[in-house]
Amino acid sequence: MLESLYHGALEDAAERRERTPARALEARIADVAPALDAYAALARSERVNIIAEVKRASPSRGRLADIPDPAVLAASYERGGAAAISVLTEQRKFLGSLDDLRAVRDTVAVPVLRKEFIAEEYQLLEARACGADLALLIVAGLDQSTLVRLAEFTEQLGMTALVEAHSKDELLRGLDAGARILGVNARNLATFELHPELFGELAPLYPSDVVKVAESAVLEPAHVRRYRDAGADAVLIGEALVTGGDPETTLETFHLA
Numbered sequence: 001m002l003e004s005l006y007h008g009a010l011e012d013a014a015e016r017r018e019r020t021p022a023r024a025l026e027a028r029i030a031d032v033a034p035a036l037d038a039y040a041a042l043a044r045s046e047r048v049n050i051i052a053e054v055k056r057a058s059p060s061r062g063r064l065a066d067i068p069d070p071a072v073l074a075a076s077y078e079r080g081g082a083a084a085i086s087v088l089t090e091q092r093k094f095l096g097s098l099d100d101l102r103a104v105r106d107t108v109a110v111p112v113l114r115k116e117f118i119a120e121e122y123q124l125l126e127a128r129a130c131g132a133d134l135a136l137l138i139v140a141g142l143d144q145s146t147l148v149r150l151a152e153f154t155e156q157l158g159m160t161a162l163v164e165a166h167s168k169d170e171l172l173r174g175l176d177a178g179a180r181i182l183g184v185n186a187r188n189l190a191t192f193e194l195h196p197e198l199f200g201e202l203a204p205l206y207p208s209d210v211v212k213v214a215e216s217a218v219l220e221p222a223h224v225r226r227y228r229d230a231g232a233d234a235v236l237i238g239e240a241l242v243t244g245g246d247p248e249t250t251l252e253t254f255h256l257a
């Protein structure tokens with residue numbers, strides 16, 4: 001599944017490149033406000049930092065929510081205290097888009113993550129041209145030299161990479177690639193199985209200056225508490241926020257966990 005998600009994302013990027021070549025994106029980037037400091041926004045604070053996700057659908061869960069205006073949802077996340085907002089831009093299975101990313105960026109003042117199957121520089125240029133502050137790099141989808149190259153390019157563009165791992169080996173590869181913000185995704189992206197205990201198993205391997213993000217499998221406040229108790233600086237939440245009634249209120253209850 002992961003391979004086909006990358007394949008589709010790269011095909012879609014190639015189509016966009018036909019219309020908008022890299023040099024046009026570089027020209028746009030010159031006019032975009034500098035990226036916000038996502039590291040500072042997600043580093044440990046008194047209360048848990050929540051990265052709230054704009055997620056319409058997913059391969060494992062199908063259609064989750066109608067989100068006619070992602071900017072309205074993102075504004076509600078911001079009012080609920082989200083430390084950052086994740087926007088899925090993958091079109092085929094997650095029903096996202098770069099328009100969603102731009103709309104969210106134009107609305108909120110917190111850092112914004114481009115959540116995508118990124119495997120080439122062009123996709124990072126797109127992210128920055130849309131105003132993203134963070135870009136997702138999934139270790140399982142990239143060989144080590146590509147991971148290192150893309151992580152460096154992300155930083156050159158002024159953004160921060162959220163490097164995502166799902167095993168000890170992947171976490172060590174992420175650290176080797178210089179990750180400053182490193183997530184453990186409870187979801188195995190090949191099988192979709194959830195392993196909420198994985199974050200706690202891998203947390204002791206993090207150096208103290210790397211921001212620890214626990215991703216997926218939060219459905220109730222107790223799940224946020226479990227990640228926090230295991231050492232998470234930030235927790236990334238999608239499904240529970242788009243399916244759980246008023247997102248601002250849901251976020252507030254998660255912050256009280």
Ligand SMILES: O=C(O)c1ccccc1NCC(=O)[C@H](O)[C@H](O)COP(=O)(O)O
Nearest residue numbers: 058059060061189215216217237238239
């Ligand atoms: O969510 C999926 O089904 C999925 C499948 C394949 C690749 C990625 C996938 N999701 C991306 C994510 O990791 C989540 O959207 C994110 O961590 C939030 O998860 P959740 O709170 O469980 O919706």
